[in-house]
Amino acid sequence: MKPMSTVGAAVDRTPEAEIIESAARPLDIPRKNRVYVNRNLRLDKIEMVGFDMDYTLAIYDQARIEQLSIQATLDKLCVNKGYPDEIRRLTYDPALAIRGLVVDRPNGNIFKPDRYGFPGRARHGSAAIERDRVAELYQRERMSLSSPRYAWIDSLFALPEAVLYACLVDYFDRRSDTHPPRPDYAAMWDHIRECIDLAHRDGSIKETVQGRLSDFIETDPHLAETLHKLRSSGKRLFLLTNSAWDYTDPVMSHLLDGQLGAYPSWRNYFDIIVVAACKPEFFTEERPFVELDGEGLPLVRTSTGPFVRGRIYSGGNLKQFEARARASGDGVLFVGDHIYGDMLRSRKSSSWRTAMIVQELEHEITTTDRLRPGLVALDQLDNRLNQLDAELNERQSAMRTLQRLEAEEDEGPSGLELHAAQRAVKTDIDRLRVDLKRTHAEHRAIEKETDLAFNPHWGPIFREGYEISKFGEQVEAYACVYTSRVSNLRFYSPMQYFRGPRDRMPHERI
Numbered sequence: 001m002k003p004m005s006t007v008g009a010a011v012d013r014t015p016e017a018e019i020i021e022s023a024a025r026p027l028d029i030p031r032k033n034r035v036y037v038n039r040n041l042r043l044d045k046i047e048m049v050g051f052d053m054d055y056t057l058a059i060y061d062q063a064r065i066e067q068l069s070i071q072a073t074l075d076k077l078c079v080n081k082g083y084p085d086e087i088r089r090l091t092y093d094p095a096l097a098i099r100g101l102v103v104d105r106p107n108g109n110i111f112k113p114d115r116y117g118f119p120g121r122a123r124h125g126s127a128a129i130e131r132d133r134v135a136e137l138y139q140r141e142r143m144s145l146s147s148p149r150y151a152w153i154d155s156l157f158a159l160p161e162a163v164l165y166a167c168l169v170d171y172f173d174r175r176s177d178t179h180p181p182r183p184d185y186a187a188m189w190d191h192i193r194e195c196i197d198l199a200h201r202d203g204s205i206k207e208t209v210q211g212r213l214s215d216f217i218e219t220d221p222h223l224a225e226t227l228h229k230l231r232s233s234g235k236r237l238f239l240l241t242n243s244a245w246d247y248t249d250p251v252m253s254h255l256l257d258g259q260l261g262a263y264p265s266w267r268n269y270f271d272i273i274v275v276a277a278c279k280p281e282f283f284t285e286e287r288p289f290v291e292l293d294g295e296g297l298p299l300v301r302t303s304t305g306p307f308v309r310g311r312i313y314s315g316g317n318l319k320q321f322e323a324r325a326r327a328s329g330d331g332v333l334f335v336g337d338h339i340y341g342d343m344l345r346s347r348k349s350s351s352w353r354t355a356m357i358v359q360e361l362e363h364e365i366t367t368t369d370r371l372r373p374g375l376v377a378l379d380q381l382d383n384r385l386n387q388l389d390a391e392l393n394e395r396q397s398a399m400r401t402l403q404r405l406e407a408e409e410d411e412g413p414s415g416l417e418l419h420a421a422q423r424a425v426k427t428d429i430d431r432l433r434v435d436l437k438r439t440h441a442e443h444r445a446i447e448k449e450t451d452l453a454f455n456p457h458w459g460p461i462f463r464e465g466y467e468i469s470k471f472g473e474q475v476e477a478y479a480c481v482y483t484s485r486v487s488n489l490r491f492y493s494p495m496q497y498f499r500g501p502r503d504r505m506p507h508e509r510i
Contacts, residue, residue, distance in 0.1 A: 029488075029491045031365050031369065032362045032365040032366055032484060033483075033484070033488045033491060034483065034488065034491075035355075035482075035483040035488055035489065035491075035492060035498060036481060036482050036483065037480070037481050037498045037499060037500045037501070038475075038476050038477075038479060038480060038481065038482070038500055039480045039481075039500045040480075040498065040499055040500045041333070041353055041355075041480045041481055041497075041498040041500075042497050042498075043333075043492075043493070043494055043495055043496045043497070043498070044494075044495040044496075044497070045330070045331065046235060046332070046333045047235060047236065047327060047328070047331040047332070048235065048236045048237070048238060048271075048325065048331065048332045048333070049230055049235050049236075049237050049238075049332075049333045049334075049335065050237070050238045050239070050240050050333070050334045050335065050352075051237070051238070051240070051334075051335045051336075051486065052240060052241055052242075052279075052334075052336035052338070052357075053239060053241035053243055053248060053251065053252065054157070054241065054242075054243060054251075054337070055155070055156050055157070055337040055338075055357065055359060056336050056337045056357045056486060057223065057239075057252070057255060058217050058251050058252075058255060059217065059218045059220060059359060059485060060156070060216055060217055060218070061215070061216055061217070061218065062094075062156060062359070063094060064215060064216055065209070065216055066094050066159060066160045066163070067094075068205055068208055068209070068216070069160040069196060069199065069205055070092050070160045070163065070164060072196075072199035072204040072205050072208075073160065073161075073164060073192060073195045073196045073199055074087060074164075075088075075204070076195035076198050076199055077191060077192070077195050080195060080198070081191050081195065082180050083168075083180070083191075084180060086171075087168065087171060090167055090171060091167075092163050092164065092167050093126070093163065093167075094159070094163060095455055095456055095457055096123075096126055096162065096163045096166045096167070097110075097153060097158075097159040097160075097161075097162035097163045097166070098112075098153075098159070098360070098455055098458045098461050099153060099154060099155070099156065099158075099159070099360065099461055099471050100113075100153065100154070100461055100469050100470055100471025100474075101152075101153040101162055101458070102145060102150050102151070102152055102153070102470075103150065103151040103152075103153065103162060103165060103189060104149065104150060105148075105149055105150065105151055105185060105186040105189045105190075106149060106184075106185055106186045107124075107185060108124055108125060108165075108169040108173075108185035108188075109123065109124050109129065109137070110123050110153075110162060110165070110166060111123070111129075111134070111138070112458050112459075112464050112469060112470075113145065113464065113469070113470040114464040114465060114468065114469060114470060115464075115467050115468045115469065115472065115473035116467070117143060117145050117470060118143075119134055119137075119139070119143075120134075120464040120465050120467075121134075121457075121458060121459070121464070122134045122137070122138070123166065123457065124169065125166050125167070125169035125170035125173060126166045126167065126169075126170050126457075127170070128457075145470075151189060151193075152340075154338070154339045154340055154471070154474075155337070155338045155339070155340075155341075156337070160196065161189075161192055161193060161196055164192050164196075165188065165189055165192055168188055168192070169185060169188065172188070206247050209251075210250050210251075213250065213251065213254040214254070217251060217254060217255070219254065219255060220255070220485065220486075220487050221259075222487035222490050223256065223259070223486060223487050224256055224259030224260045224263065224269075225259075225260070225487075225490055226486060226487045226489050226490040227256075227269045228260055228262070228263070228269070229489075229490055229494060230489070230494055231269065232494075233494030233495070235494065236271040236272075236325075236327075237269060237271055238270055238271055238272035238273070238274065238325070239252070239270050239272070239273045239274065239275075240274045240277050240279070240282070241274070241275055241276075241277060242276065242277055242278060242279055242341070243275060243276070244275055244276050244296065244314075245275045245276070245292055245296030245312060245314070248275045249296070252266040252267075253266055256269060267310065271307070271309050272307045272309075272313070272325060273312050273313065274289075274313045274314070274315075274316055274321070275292070275296075275312065275313070275314050276314045276315055277314075277315065278315065279338075280340060280341045280344075282315075282316060282317055282318060282321075283318045283348075283349035284318075284349055285317060286317045286319065286320075287315045287317050288303070288315060288316065288317075288320070289303045289313045289315055289316035289317075289320060289321075289324075290303055290313065290314045290315050290316075291303040291311055291312070291313055291314075292311075292312040292314050293312075294312075296312070298314070304324075306324050306325075306326065307324050318349060318350055322350075329350050329351030329352055330352070330353060332350075332352045332353065333352070333353045333354070333480075334352050334353070334354055334355070335354075335355040335356075335486060336354070336355075336356065336357065337356065337357045337358070337359070339356075339471070339474045339475070339478060344474070344478045353480045354478060354480050354481075355479065355480065355481045355482065355483070356475055356478075356479035356481075356482040356483075357482070357484070357485060357486060358482050358483070358484060359484060359485070360461055360484075361482070361483065361484040362484045362485075363454075364454065364460055364461060364462065367453050367454050367460075368460075370453070371450055371453055374446050374449065374450055375450065377446055378443065378446055378447060378450070381439060381442060381446070382443070384439050385436070385439055385440065385443065388432055388435055388436045388439060389436070391428075391432055392429065392432040392433065392436060395425055395428045395429045395432060396429060398425050399422065399425045399426065399429065402418060402421055402422050402425060403422070405418060406418050406422075462475070481498050
């Protein structure tokens with residue numbers, strides 16, 4: 001089945017007419033707007049669709065939010081932890097962090113693991129670590145990335161932490177004085193985490209964002225019609241966010257109020273609204289639901305029984321949610337952006353289906369399409385390298401056979417014939433080695449150019465060398481489908497059958 005499109009709103013047509021028309025007009029969806037499928041997902045079997053807010057419904061201007069987070073954290077480091085004011089004037093390169101990195105806290109290192117957890121690229125601070133040194137540090141014994149030694153950069157909110165850590169490792173490594181005392185690498189990471197959490201808790205970040213919502217949060221003109229399309233198909237919608245009511249309300253108002261006449265307030269789109277959900281604990285613990293008034297203050301009455309449309313709930317847990325929402329596990333689709341808080345825990349703790357929003361996907365796909373000739377050349381060079389390796393191995397084996405015959409005085413061809421054969425084989429070996437060296441150099445040059453286009457320090461987020469990255473493996477493992485933004489769902493019918501690719505073992509691939 002080809003995906004379906006949604007036609008843009010027109011003043012003389014109702015939203016319902018738009019939905020009907022969109023289901024009848026196939027569209028070749030641009031790659032950056034497609035929904036990508038890991039496991040079969042039938043939307044016609046989905047009764048409820050839930051949404052996280054931050055980086056899911058609300059798409060942030062990443063450069064601005066990172067700059068704000070870094071500045072707020074630097075203030076706390078200087079005031080609360082006694083770090084020198086000089087760190088405020090350092091240059092903090094946002095490209096130093098992507099999702100899927102791991103921080104080695106005691107050693108001041110950051111690395112990018114492949115799908116098996118083995119580090120590929122690694123840096124001490126911002127300085128690249130040579131591959132031989134990476135192998136010496138991390139590949140001598142089996143690593144446990146769940147150890148407290150390591151910290152994951154698995155959400156877009158966490159990117160400023162890694163940038164700050166890399167830059168402050170560099171700063172303190174360069175310092176020769178000892179006043180104030182230099183923190184060790186693990187303490188430095190803990191200080192950064194503590195201060196960025198404090199900046200979120202005390203409003204240093206959110207108050208600034210609330211005061212300038214249009215600067216920090218993108219208004220997606222297709223979000224409202226996407227939610228309406230799902231509702232019009234008979235699905236119930238819910239919001240499940242970790243943000244408190246005093247932040248959720250202005251952000252959601254900015255995104256949805258006044259977008260469609262049938263929905264005077266953003267609250268009209270949702271059947272259930274849950275704030276301060278404390279994911280991932282929402283999926284694993286048994287915190288009660290608390291009902292809030294219009295100002296976000298707890299009501300005296302106990303929150304029990306079925307959820308009531310139009311009311312606001314706080315906290316809660318998965319078990320009570322399913323009972324009060326009257327929603328069966330695999331009839332719920334949850335849409336979020338966080339591997340651990342939204343995807344992994346909902347998959348492990350429930351039978352909810354999952355859709356992951358990967359904001360970076362648009363850049364990854366656009367870059368891939370632009371570099372396609374180079375990527376095709378890399379595939380061809382890979383094949384060429386395999387061929388040259390095979391030929392070289394065969395010639396070296398032939399040389400060893402000739403050398404063995406030479407050592408056996410009573411067997412084999414005459415000495416002159418043997419020496420002539422050895423010279424011919426050696427000529428072949430020398431030629432193949434030169435060709436192999438030249439092909440390797442060409443491969444490295446194209447690979448470096450390709451990586452620089454994705455990210456100058458880490459390359460693409462979904463790959464590490466020849467392997468899928470750990471981040472890519474987690475998206476594959478925990479997200480039934482993934483896409484770059486919620487509004488991409490408008491291109492598809494609410495009854496869409498998303499069919500996953502046929503999984504094949506290497507020997508089954510033709």
